[in-house]
Amino acid sequence: MQKPIVVVGSINLDLVVGADRIPQVGETIIGHTFNTFHGGKGANQAVAAAKLGYPVSMVGNVGNDAFGTQLRNGLEDAGVDSTYVNTVEGASGVALITTGRGGENNIVVVPGANGHLTPEQLEKAATILEHAGLLLTQLEIPLETVEYLAQFAERHNIPLMLDPAPARELSGKLLRKVSWITPNETETEKLLRTNFENGDQGAYAAAECLLDCGVKNVLLKLGSRGCLIAQGTLAKERVPAFSVNAVDTTGAGDAFNAGFAVGLMRGSTVARSAIFACAVAAISVTHHGAQPSMPTWAEVKAFVNNRLGSEASFLAVESKV
Numbered sequence: 001m002q003k004p005i006v007v008v009g010s011i012n013l014d015l016v017v018g019a020d021r022i023p024q025v026g027e028t029i030i031g032h033t034f035n036t037f038h039g040g041k042g043a044n045q046a047v048a049a050a051k052l053g054y055p056v057s058m059v060g061n062v063g064n065d066a067f068g069t070q071l072r073n074g075l076e077d078a079g080v081d082s083t084y085v086n087t088v089e090g091a092s093g094v095a096l097i098t099t100g101r102g103g104e105n106n107i108v109v110v111p112g113a114n115g116h117l118t119p120e121q122l123e124k125a126a127t128i129l130e131h132a133g134l135l136l137t138q139l140e141i142p143l144e145t146v147e148y149l150a151q152f153a154e155r156h157n158i159p160l161m162l163d164p165a166p167a168r169e170l171s172g173k174l175l176r177k178v179s180w181i182t183p184n185e186t187e188t189e190k191l192l193r194t195n196f197e198n199g200d201q202g203a204y205a206a207a208e209c210l211l212d213c214g215v216k217n218v219l220l221k222l223g224s225r226g227c228l229i230a231q232g233t234l235a236k237e238r239v240p241a242f243s244v245n246a247v248d249t250t251g252a253g254d255a256f257n258a259g260f261a262v263g264l265m266r267g268s269t270v271a272r273s274a275i276f277a278c279a280v281a282a283i284s285v286t287h288h289g290a291q292p293s294m295p296t297w298a299e300v301k302a303f304v305n306n307r308l309g310s311e312a313s314f315l316a317v318e319s320k321v
């Protein structure tokens with residue numbers, strides 16, 4: 001029996017403007033598209049893992065507005081168990097997003113209901129949390145809730161994967177309770193309170209500093225350069241990204257985290273799970289929107305077979321699905 005992935009995190013409606021480029025401060029430009037997509041880092045990770053065929057439960061909040069109903073239905077349609085998604089008084093979380101032609105974006109999140117996800121709500125969800133095989137969280141919910149979850153994970157000996165996004169500084173006390181931390185370059189610099197050199201050497205040094213902070217395992221997300229795995233004294237390993245035509249990178253990091261989590265839960269090695277994660281994320285950036293761009297297991301399998309052929313060894317885990 002597979003232990004579920006449980007995601008504790010945000011649920012947003014993304015209001016997305018497509019433009020030729022991201023405007024500068026004080027500048028007005030003409031955009032060419034406007035769309036709404038289901039998003040939120042927590043919900044994106046939950047939906048991505050469910051679309052990969054893994055059992056997932058979500059703990060989070062939506063507001064009692066029209067968006068809330070729509071967002072809850074979206075989770076359920078994707079196969080995410082939403083028993084512990086509460087409807088609270090007020091507005092659902094929203095994200096105002098501008099995307100440019102090269103797939104780049106900028107995002108402003110207004111947390112709304114996500115800001116009311118309290119430790120008490122996690123206490124009520126203890127039954128589902130303590131049966132998790134892996135806990136996933138991010139930083140679009142109150143920090144005290146993330147800290148409570150980290151304590152819970154430690155007490156129950158359940159691995160916790162923290163996506164430290166949006167970027168902010170975190171205490172060593174919290175970092176020491178994290179099994180996997182998955183920052184991108186900006187988030188890494190915020191965590192370490194310093195800039196690091198571009199290129200592999202800088203990434204290796206940054207990963208080492210994060211390990212020194214007490215995190216057990218580090219997975220640095222390096223955008224179109226892929227990722228870097230750092231585990232204790234083991235040799236660090238960089239996994240290249242797959243080359244694709246990126247149209248919208250919103251949610252790439254979430255696709256990556258979900259892919260990595262599913263790989264691990266299916267018993268794959270860390271390196272193979274990272275390759276799988278890069279494939280899931282690469283497919284996601286070739287489509288618009290966060291949740292609509294998350295691929296199914298069959299899509300990832302076809303993509304990896306096409307790109308890696310007989311080297312697609314991560315599929316060895318398929319028999320365990």
Ligand code: ATP
Pocket residue numbers: 165183184185220221222223224225226227241242243244246249250251252253254256277278279281282285
């Ligand atoms: P997000 O845009 O969701 O905030 P992020 O900044 O957290 O993403 P990135 O490092 O940008 O994380 O991307 C996560 C992963 O997605 C990368 O490790 C890589 O595997 C994949 N990825 C991102 N951009 C591209 C790209 N242009 N081409 C191929 N793969 C990509």
Ligand code: RIB
Pocket residue numbers: 010012013014038039040041044094095107109140250251252253254290
């Ligand atoms: O990681 C992408 C997500 O960040 C978007 O879906 C948006 O909702 C913001 O939370």
